[in-house]
Amino acid sequence: MSYDKVEQATELVIGTKQTLKALQSGEAKEVFIADDADRRLTSKVLALAKEKAIPITRVDSMKRLGKACGIEVGAATVTIKG
Secondary structure (H helix, E strand, O other): OOOHHHHHOOOOEOHHHHHHHHHHHHEEEEEEEEEOOOHHHHEEEEEEHHOOOOOOOEEEOHHHHHHHHOOOOOOOOOOOOO
C-alpha cells in the first residue's frame, strides 16, 4: 500500500536533503522513510516531520522505495508534496 501511494503521487521529493528542504518550507504532505536506511541520515527527517506534525510512513526497503519513485537506486526518504 505505501509503495502504491508513492507510485501514484504526482509531486515527489526524493532524498534526505530535499525532504528536509520540503519539510522546512512547509511543502511536505507526507514523508516515507525506509527502515533499512542509515539512522544518521533519517533521524533529522523523522524529528522535523514529527515537529511539523507531518504524517510519517515507514517502509521496509530503500531499493523498493526508489523503484516506486521510478529511479534505479535506493531512496532513504521520499516526500509527497501537497
